[in-house]
Amino acid sequence: MADLDDIRAWAARSIRILADDAARAEPTPLLPFPLPGDWGVSLLLKDESAHPTRTLKHRAARALFRHAIACGRIVEGTPVVEATGGGAAVAQAYTARLLGLPYTAVMPGEPDGRRAAPVRDLGGDVRFVTPPLAIYDEARRLAADSGGCFLDQFGWAERALDHRGDDLAGELFAQASRPDWVVAGAGTGATAASLGRHVREHGLSTRLAVVDPENSAYFPGWASGAADYATGMPSRIEGIGRPRMEPGFLPSLIDLMIRVPDAGSVAAARAVRAATGLPVGGSTGTCLWGALHLVSRMRDAGARGGVVAIIGDAGDRHLATYHDDGWAARKGLDPAPHAAAIDRFLHGAPWEPPAPRR
Ligand SMILES: Cc1ncc(COP(=O)(O)O)c(C=O)c1O
Known part of the structure; x- marks a missing residue:
């Protein structure tokens, strides 16, 4: 069990990394x-x-991680999981890498190397799921099984941005x-x-x-x-x-x-x-x-x-x-x-x- 001071220090350091990334842009x-x-x-x-990830989801990803860290939903080493077929996965993989966090995107459809490549290039993992609407349950399950955080942009982005x-x-x-x-x-x-x-x-x-x-x-x-x-x-x-x-x-x-x-x-x-x-x-x-x-x-x-x-x-x-x-x-x-x-x-x-x- 990490010491409370270590937990807070990691959170503060991570939020600073995100702020620096924003300030550089x-x-x-x-x-x-x-x-x-x-x-x-x-x-x-x-x-x-x-x-850098060519999408407005770049800011949203930063905001979602910042908010999840401030809320204690993400701590050092927390595996982060999201259900998305779109550009959000690339932006989130970028942000997870910045913070040294494992990241998995659950995408709808049959395995597709073309869609997975930009996430994998940033060190993220990709799982494909059918039927398409099953991505939310699968992401939730993966997060629960790994002690991770289902980032859940539909639930949190409006509060985080x-x-x-x-x-x-x-x-x-x-x-x-x-x-x-x-x-x-x-x-x-x-x-x-x-x-x-x-x-x-x-x-x-x-x-x-x-x-x-x-x-x-x-x-x-x-x-x-x-x-x-x-x-x-x-x-x-x-x-x-x-x-x-x-x-x-x-x-x-x-x-x-x-x-x-x-x-x-x-x-x-x-x-x-x-x-x-x-x-x-x-x-x-x-x-x-x-x-x-x-x-x-x-x-x-x-x-x-x-x-x-x-x-x-x-x-x-x-x-x-x-x-x-x-x-x-x-x-x-x-x-x-x-x-x-x-x-x-x-x-x-x-x-x-x-x-x-x-
Ligand atoms: C022009 C434009 N507006 C809004 C959005 C969606 O943003 P949000 O998820 O914050 O509603 C997108 C997403 O691709 C977009 O391209």
């Missing part, structure tokens, strides 16, 4: 998305792919002091919650829009006020959209939700890549689509001002999915009419996305 940049100058509206993209200081919200509003709108997606809901809390705490006039892909429970749950809304359907847009309302999704902080067709997310992800060169993921496209909707409202009302949207992640692996026509066709997605709508809009036409499929 430059603020992620705000990249302009080009709009015609005579509109008087700017659109900036907060590039969270600039983190700071809305005042050095996490996304504090940094974003220090760079862009008063945008009219800030636009984000919702996976755990933590990012949106931190932005909404920051706006309220600082009395900003900025409004928070949350974009939501097809199949997700968040938009209908928000619109209907049903806290237990569930679709039971997985999202095709990695990182955002959930089959059920999650505890970290806080509707009361959201001014507007925008439902985005998946083909629109794909077309918009390609538009971000064309503008920035970054091979962004689908959720960035969802965010851009919603931002363009808001820009159109401002332009058409003759309002001047600005919108900030989040680049959630980027990586070459997305070239084989959201940026690939074969992949889109296999998923039943036709981005072409959506790409045409973006193009027409950017040349001055009204914002008229294709009618949703019935």
Whole structure:
């Protein structure tokens, strides 16, 4: 049994390691998305792919470990387990390595070396589980059997991510002091919650829009006020959209939700890549689509001002999915009419996305 002083010393040292890692990092940049100058509206993209693990989950991972250490859920040597198929696993493996902690990601599906490699390269382990929803029970079981910690981003990220200081919200509003709108997606809901809390705490006039892909429970749950809304359907847009309302999704902080067709997310992800060169993921496209909707409202009302949207992640692996026509066709997605709508809009036409499929 470790001595109480040793336990506290390890926790303090570890939190300092995380703080140093954050302090070493430059603020992620705000990249302009080009709009015609005579509109008087700017659109900036907060590039969270600039983190070492190329995802906004980089900050969330740091926040989750910091919080779990401060709560005593993680002590020296605690094996850390998470259930996630996405970029969170890479960011968490990075953070676990920084702290010298064993890390396992439980991912949905059949064993897939391509998905496992970036986690294993950072010293983490990966287990694959079917059916997909079994990942949560399996992660919980693995953690319990090893005396470890189930990190559980859906349960904790909204509490762990700071809305005042050095996490996304504090940094974003220090760079862009008063945008009219800030636009984000919702996976755990933590990012949106931190932005909404920051706006309220600082009395900003900025409004928070949350974009939501097809199949997700968040938009209908928000619109209907049903806290237990569930679709039971997985999202095709990695990182955002959930089959059920999650505890970290806080509707009361959201001014507007925008439902985005998946083909629109794909077309918009390609538009971000064309503008920035970054091979962004689908959720960035969802965010851009919603931002363009808001820009159109401002332009058409003759309002001047600005919108900030989040680049959630980027990586070459997305070239084989959201940026690939074969992949889109296999998923039943036709981005072409959506790409045409973006193009027409950017040349001055009204914002008229294709009618949703019935
Ligand atoms: C643009 C964007 N917003 C939000 C999220 C989800 O963040 P959270 O899990 O904090 O809700 C993602 C995740 O990929 C994202 O890409």
